[in-house]
Amino acid sequence: MRVFSILITVFLVSCSTESKKDFYIHEDVPEYLHEGIITAANRINETAGETLLSYKGITDVEYENVFLGDKYNVVYHQRKDYIGRHGSMGFAKINYLPAIKGTIGWDIFLNAEKYDFQNVDDEHIEGLHFNSIVDIEGVMVHEFMHSLGIRHSEDKDSVMYPTMEKGYDFKKRDFSQEDIKQIRDAA
Numbered sequence: 635m636r637v638f639s640i641l642i643t644v645f646l647v648s649c650s651t652e653s654k655k656d657f658y659i660h661e662d663v664p665e666y667l668h669e670g671i672i673t674a675a676n677r678i679n680e681t682a683g684e685t686l687l688s689y690k691g692i693t694d695v696e697y698e699n700v701f702l703g704d705k706y707n708v709v710y711h712q713r714k715d716y717i718g719r720h721g722s723m724g725f726a727k728i729n730y731l732p733a734i735k736g737t738i739g740w741d742i743f744l745n746a747e748k749y750d751f752q753n754v755d756d757e758h759i760e761g762l763h764f765n766s767i768v769d770i771e772g773v774m775v776h777e778f779m780h781s782l783g784i785r786h787s788e789d790k791d792s793v794m795y796p797t798m799e800k801g802y803d804f805k806k807r808d809f810s811q812e813d814i815k816q817i818r819d820a821a
């Protein structure tokens with residue numbers, strides 16, 4: 635049995651490296667949001683100095699079909715039956731495996747039931763005061779950070795602060811010093 639358990643461990647570790655990097659966008663995510671999602675991943679990669687998240691394409695994999703060890707890390711845009719906490723903008727579901735002290739896959743769910751995700755452009759941010767409009771790139775930076783195993787921060791300047799507020803705060807893409815350290819540690 636010893637050989638068997640060693641093989642399993644090796645398999646899971648290689649899964650971990652694989653699933654950490656590749657992600658897919660679900661076909662239900664409107665096309666105008668794709669760029670914001672990919673840009674968020676690239677912002678993290680640039681800060682890390684290496685590729686932590688790489689975009690692989692569009693998938694039709696349903697989250698009900700996702701199982702532990704699945705290599706599809708999918709970004710979902712849920713217009714109904716949002717599976718996250720009520721009121722939250724998004725949610726990263728991490729498949730954490732204690733045996734390897736690591737993740738072997740994750741999926742991100744955007745609450746499109748309650749929020750209107752948009753590419754909020756820098757010049758118009760001050761004019762937006764509608765609670766329901768949310769900057770896709772800001773939310774994705776936060777959720778991708780969770781997918782890398784990074785937790786919430788109490789620092790209001792951190793992208794990992796648990797809430798975003800309307801007005802200036804609802805676009806939050808810039809990393810704090812602590813965020814940059816966390817990204818580099820995750821690399």
Ligand SMILES: [Zn+2]
Nearest residue numbers: 776780786796
């Ligand atoms: Zn969070």
